Amino acid sequence: MPRSLKLLSILWVLSSANAVFAQSRDISAPECLQSLVRAYPDALLHATSDSLYWRNGAVMPFGRLTLPSALGDVSTEEWERFLSQATLRDQMAQCYKHDDSATAPLRHNDPGRIRFEPFFRMMYGATENEVRQNLVPVRWLKNLPNAASTLMVTRINGVNTKLQAVSDELERLPKEFHPYIIQPAGTFKWRVIAGTERLSNHSFAAAIDINLRFTDYWRWDLNKSDRYPFKNRIPMAIVHIFEKHGFIWGGRWYHYDTMHFEYRPELLAKECECED
Numbered sequence: 001m002p003r004s005l006k007l008l009s010i011l012w013v014l015s016s017a018n019a020v021f022a023q024s025r026d027i028s029a030p031e032c033l034q035s036l037v038r039a040y041p042d043a044l045l046h047a048t049s050d051s052l053y054w055r056n057g058a059v060m061p062f063g064r065l066t067l068p069s070a071l072g073d074v075s076t077e078e079w080e081r082f083l084s085q086a087t088l089r090d091q092m093a094q095c096y097k098h099d100d101s102a103t104a105p106l107r108h109n110d111p112g113r114i115r116f117e118p119f120f121r122m123m124y125g126a127t128e129n130e131v132r133q134n135l136v137p138v139r140w141l142k143n144l145p146n147a148a149s150t151l152m153v154t155r156i157n158g159v160n161t162k163l164q165a166v167s168d169e170l171e172r173l174p175k176e177f178h179p180y181i182i183q184p185a186g187t188f189k190w191r192v193i194a195g196t197e198r199l200s201n202h203s204f205a206a207a208i209d210i211n212l213r214f215t216d217y218w219r220w221d222l223n224k225s226d227r228y229p230f231k232n233r234i235p236m237a238i239v240h241i242f243e244k245h246g247f248i249w250g251g252r253w254y255h256y257d258t259m260h261f262e263y264r265p266e267l268l269a270k271e272c273e274c275e276d
């Protein structure tokens with residue numbers, strides 16, 4: 001190999017190693033666990049490095065960190081197994097990279113897709129009936145003729161007012177953005193994630209899928225190579241509005257689901273951002 005090429009490849013390895021570090025920063029450090037309390041002040045009281053204290057008196061241990069260390073070597077099957085047993089500490093183990101562009105996430109970087117289900121059941125309701133008791137309407141695109149609709153979401157954590165604020169900003173975007181946001185595919189539905197036994201965040205009425213016509217979803221590209229090259233057609237102007245109001249985007253996941261947004265303000269906290 002010519003020397004210059006060798007130097008270039010060394011530089012490439014160095015910079016990609018750095019990128020792995022940048023995206024997989026462990027945000028389960030004690031100061032980042034506090035971001036949970038700041039994100040959900042109505043529900044949470046206090047966090048120590050071991051446990052999360054709820055206003056209702058519950059104490060929820062963070063548990064061990066079980067996130068696999070060499071994510072590049074982990075198969076999708078192993079990753080799905082990890083997701084089904086993730087601890088509350090694991091839920092906070094990957095930082096959410098909310099940069100300006102839609103960049104391809106590194107293998108198994110799924111910040112926000114790692115969920116400790118008892119946390120969401122405690123927050124939004126343990127059963128479909130309990131979640132239903134807090135459903136309230138949001139007037140989606142209320143000022144766009146022919147596009148307005150009513151969506152039911154939870155009022156817990158003010159998700160309804162946050163989603164209303166998203167809608168009010170989205171409808172002011174230029175006309176070329178409208179096709180993406182009209183006819184949203186859904187908010188509340190008590191159901192498991194396709195191909196798993198894990199409850200979808202839609203079960204807790206704190207998520208929205210925008211127009212199905214423009215979505216890309218990793219599971220539609222299942223293949224023998226077990227690699228899922230990133231795809232996206234959703235304009236970043238839309239993503240930025242959701243993120244501004246506390247919703248993370250499924251297009252920041254290696255297992256991309258680009259029509260999906262869910263209310264997870266803890267992952268957008270400034271102090272827990274990825275290191276660049």
Ligand SMILES: [Zn+2]
Pocket residue numbers: 202207208209257259260261
């Ligand atoms: Zn969704």
